[in-house]
Amino acid sequence: MGTAFYIAAAVAILSTIMVITRYNIMHALLYFIVSLLSVAVVFYLYGAPFMAALEVIIYAGAIMVLIIFFVMMLSLGSQTAGDERSWMTPGVWIGPSILCIVLLGELVFLILQPAGPAGEVRVVEPKEVGLSLFGPYILAVELAGMLLMAGIVGAYHLGRQKKKIVHRFLETSES
Amino acid sequence: MINPTTAGLILAGILFILGLISMLIRRNIIFMLVSVEIMLNAAGLAFIVAASKWGQPEGQVMFMFILAMAAAEVSVGLALILQLYHQLKTLDSDEASRMRG
Numbered sequence: 544m545g546t547a548f549y550i551a552a553a554v555a556i557l558s559t560i561m562v563i564t565r566y567n568i569m570h571a572l573l574y575f576i577v578s579l580l581s582v583a584v585v586f587y588l589y590g591a592p593f594m595a596a597l598e599v600i601i602y603a604g605a606i607m608v609l610i611i612f613f614v615m616m617l618s619l620g621s622q623t624a625g626d627e628r629s630w631m632t633p634g635v636w637i638g639p640s641i642l643c644i645v646l647l648g649e650l651v652f653l654i655l656q657p658a659g660p661a662g663e664v665r666v667v668e669p670k671e672v673g674l675s676l677f678g679p680y681i682l683a684v685e686l687a688g689m690l691l692m693a694g695i696v697g698a699y700h701l702g703r704q705k706k707k708i709v710h711r712f713l714e715t716s717e718s
Numbered sequence: 719m720i721n722p723t724t725a726g727l728i729l730a731g732i733l734f735i736l737g738l739i740s741m742l743i744r745r746n747i748i749f750m751l752v753s754v755e756i757m758l759n760a761a762g763l764a765f766i767v768a769a770s771k772w773g774q775p776e777g778q779v780m781f782m783f784i785l786a787m788a789a790a791e792v793s794v795g796l797a798l799i800l801q802l803y804h805q806l807k808t809l810d811s812d813e814a815s816r817m818r819g
Contacts, residue, residue: 548722552729559733559756563740568748575752582733582763589726589770594778601785602759606792613796614748617803664722665773675775676782683779687786694790701797704804 548588550649554642555581561638568614572607573639579603580646587653590666726767733760747802747811751795758788 558578565571579602586595676684737756744750762781769777799809806813 548725552725555729556732556736559736562752562756563736563744563749568746571749571752575756578733578756579759582759585726585729585763586766589722589766591766591770591778591781594766594781597782597785598762601789602755606755606789609792609796610748610752613800617800617809664770667769667773667775667778672775672778672782676779680779683783687783690790691786694793698793698797701794702800 551581551584576603577639577642590664593669723771730760730764747809
């Protein structure tokens with residue numbers, strides 16, 4: 544527990560500091576993905592392997608990819624392929640890659656270890672979480688579903704391009 | 719060697735403070751959204767640490783709700799930023815300090 548936690552915590556804090564000090568948004572997002580992965584390793588250490596998988600899949604895999612697509616879409620009009628070449632210089636990806644390799648080595652070491660988590664950390668099984676989620680918290684699950692539905696409808700409504708609507712009678716009277 | 723629960727909560731606090739500092743010092747609106755994500759993630763970490771301290775599943779249930787809320791918040795926030803960018807042609811949040819109906 545001890546050393547592995549401190550390495551993952553150091554990677555998390557370092558990459559978060561890099562996130563808040565970058566000027567380029569793409570560099571910051573790369574470091575933020577590393578920060579989420581290290582927090583997932585911390586979840587694994589605290590006896591929540593299913594939550595670690597969800598953190599990687601939903602946060603690092605879905606939400607961050609959404610933000611990255613959005614940033615790329617915004618800068619599509621004014622910038623060209625030369626920018627894409629400047630995004631991929633070694634100075635951009637070498638820092639996050641080193642931090643990722645540290646995390647990967649730590650995770651492989653943890654998986655190869657035979658025993659369970661040491662110390663006073665108690666593992667909470669995913670089955671227990673599911674029983675609690677769909678037992679006493681079923682109302683909260685339905686509320687979360689309604690929240691996601693409202694998010695979908697709101698995002699569609701806000702993201703729609705406003706067209707100027709001219710009534711056809713007015714159009715014919717003008718012309 | 720300090721207590722694992724204390725260490726995890728200190729890590730969550732540090733990440734939350736970093737997100738708060740980033741929220742206060744940044745003027746780019748996408749960076750502000752990302753720092754909100756950092757703070758939500760730190761809150762989820764605190765819930766997971768508490769769940770492992772007490773051995774109860776409620777903390778992980780709360781983390782799943784935080785995850786769902788973050789997904790909805792990001793989609794609506796990005797749509798709002800898109801509208802703002804189309805109207806103001808910039809991502810500076812100071813430009814949006816005046817609301818014109």
